[in-house]
Amino acid sequence: MGAFHSNPAEQTYRDLAEKTGFSVEQIWILHNRFKQLSHDEEMLRRDDFKAIPDLACNPIRSQIIEAFFDQRNFQTNSDGTAHEIGFEEFLTVMSYFRPPSLNMTQEEKEDLRRAKLRFLFNMHDTDNDGTITLEEYRHVVEELLSRSGAIGQETAKGITDAAMLEVASTSVGHMGPDDVYEGITFEHFLKVCHPFPAVKGKLQLILTAFVHTLFPHYRPRLYIGYTGVHWA
């Protein structure tokens, strides 16, 4: 591991590594990215996210940005939204996207998976009442179709209705004519998401940032490959 001098920064990194499950090197890379996005300030704001050029064409951009400021995702048992976030919160949100490490037990993997699905659920459940109602789901579909103009509006309704019906049918099974299905709770959400092979494997990102492309002047070059840390 060579040239890292022991300094307070490294200690913080180690603490963060313990907390979020990233490796120290990955945290270092993400911190650099954080500093780049926030223009070297301590806190990151929504405008900083909106300034990312590639994110502009993403149809669910606003929901992604909101997810970073949603206090439910900070694992601090608090609610509401923050105006600005620090690096620790940024890292916490990013930690939902790391793959399960090889030395995790089955239970830890289950917990991680549950946490990821909870993150996804929180993205849909904007009013934080614990259920995804028809309106919220419709909002999701509308966002997905937001690039298709007028057709999107009408069809979104139909698609949402059909989707909700499906979830209700699979999770609840039998309902009388007077019962009202309030919305998708987290348990139903788990049930619905469970058989999808796409969802199971998908919610992870393998961080392989080539640092020297971001910071060409930095020496020595450090990059994290798939198999660990290497010095170049």
Added chain:
Amino acid sequence: MTSRAMTLAGLFLLLLTPGTGGSQVPGTDGAGDHGGPHGLDGHGANATNKAFPVLSFDYKHVQMPFEISLWVLLASLMKLGFHLIPRLSSIVPESCLLIVVGLLVGGLIRVVGEDPPILGSQLFFLCLLPPIILDAGYFLPIRPFTENVGTILMFAVVGTLWNAFFVGGLLYGVCQLEGTHLGRVDLMACLLFGSIISAVDPVAVLAVFEEIHINELLHILVFGESLLNDAVTVVLYHLFEEFAAAGGVTIKDVFLGIVCFLVVALGGILVGAIYGVLAAFTSRFTSHTRVIEPLFVFLYSYMAYLSAEVFHLSGIMALIACGAVMRPYVEANISHKSHTTIKYFLKMWSSVSETLIFIFLGVSTVAGQHHWNWTFVICTVILCLVARVLGVVGLTFMINKFRIVKLTTKDQFIIAYGGLRGAIAFSLGYLLDKVHFPMRDMFLTAIITVIFFTVFVQGMTIRPLVDLLAVKKKQETKRSINEEIHTQFLDHLLTGIEDICGHYGHHHWKDKLNRFNKKYVKKCLIAGERSKEPQLIAFYHKMEMKQAIELVESGGGVKIPSAMPSTVSMQNIQPKKPTERALPQLSKSREEEIRKILRTNLQKTRQRLRSYNRHTLVADPYEDGWNDMFLKRRRVMELGKKISELNNYLTVPAPAPDSPTMARARLASEFQPLYIKPKSDSIPTIQVDLASPQSPDSVNMVDEFNKPSKPTEAEEEEGLMMKAPSSSADQKERKRDKEDGVEQQRLARCLSDPGPSAEDDEDEPFLP
């Protein structure tokens, strides 16, 4: 059935033998019946007046097509026969049975004294192989393929290279041993043999794997490998052939070989992609000539294959690329019937091809001259197995570091065991020049032995092994709208997170490609409005269409779009609106009665297999006979009459003529399944909601209500519908309901079913 078919075939074949004698009927010039009058004229001068030939026998001029047809007929009858024998098809894979039949037929021909035909490379590569590959390429499941493309390429390229060199090298070592009398076989020839025998064969893999229904991942891995290793095989084959003829190998040649590989693979894909784009572009203009649409698909693909073969590029990869590239655009452009035609023709041709290939393999075994050398053959078989196992294990070890979903030991075993060899190896061996390769017969014998071993032993035992090891089977779930929504959402989410990280990963590039596709490519290649339709909407329409047709077929019963019958309905989902007026309450018993009647007509959603299994062509709702629909309609009418006693009515909005897309969008927004809404007076309201294609024949249903005296007529015209005799008291309420119906967005449509005859002019292109 088989024995009868065999005797029939045998009889036909016996008829063939005197056929070579040609026509020996007196009085003709050898031109058959048509020659009769001339014959008479010509021989007019002769003393003897020959009789007018009423019946003559001239086989020669139809011999070629006759024999081809006979072979195809035989193959089809065999296929038929196997499935009539109940237990046989579950124990023995079809490929084995067909080879056995081929052996028998070959033996029969030999006994008769004729020379049995050999599976010629020309016939094989130009006629029999392309349909199978096109079928595979056109229906290739793109998403799992692209997700695993790295793994597939590793197996295809590195795995095949490893196999070739391992087998070839060790065989050379074996040949050099003193006791084997194989000293003549030099290194190049061994390596060439290794390269021929090392490639996993798509035909054999398809034939066996389709019957065992393993999970999608393993299927796409082995199958994808068998398709993509063609490039490697082609290059190695030509390379070693050249080297063997030339003699020496230099470093420059090795380097050129690598370059050649890249050219062959990428060139093949490029050729295929060009033809695919051409086909997509052509299909944009076919709205007036629907009938020949399938022809364009087939012709362009075949041209891609042949063009690639001209330059010795990989024809298989060209074909796959062509099919995969053209499919999304062509399917958006062509009519629903053309889509069905393409699917069925491809399945039919590939099925026949596969059958013929295996039969011919059997025949060729009997026909060929063999040179059996115990050492060589046994060593080949053993080395092939060992090479395969070692290759798979080693590669998986390396690949698992990069994969999110790792490959387990069970997966590795199936991948290794599924490496079947087939007719491609045989044909390549057959192509060898006898002059340069005097040991060609020995090679052919060894190749055939390996093929027999893999197809018979591995093919027959893989199914019990899969069961024994409890390998995950294919999940028979229908792709649901929720899954589609989530998949798309996740794609965008992961792309967004990648952008935030500043890391250009897999999702970033995929997203860029999709955007490029949407912005430029779709506009060029898809006609009209459909180019703008986003994927989610297209998927939803497709799902809707299927459900609508299922609804008709289920006899008008309750149709809820879920896998399980449940009593959840739309009203449970919709939030209670304050504007809901007081509705007539239905007595509980009556409601129960109605529900019971409707539920007895409920049919479960058919489980759809998500693959292109050739043997059990998926029962597509599009395909079911219209005749069945007429019968069901009659049943529905009876049901309707029964229910009409309970005073039901239907609220329908006025259909408005507009573009297909808007019609579809409207359908989408109004599509709601059947439900029962309690009413305040004893009128149970059953609103049947059926998505329907907007056709010019649909009648304005609102008007229909003002003519209550003709319910049956409207039913005849409009198909599924339940009419109610209206009473004056209901009229007002109904009118009010109609307006409210529009407001509450509980709209319904009738399924217009003008029947097959009326469909000739209406050929609305349905989205697939």
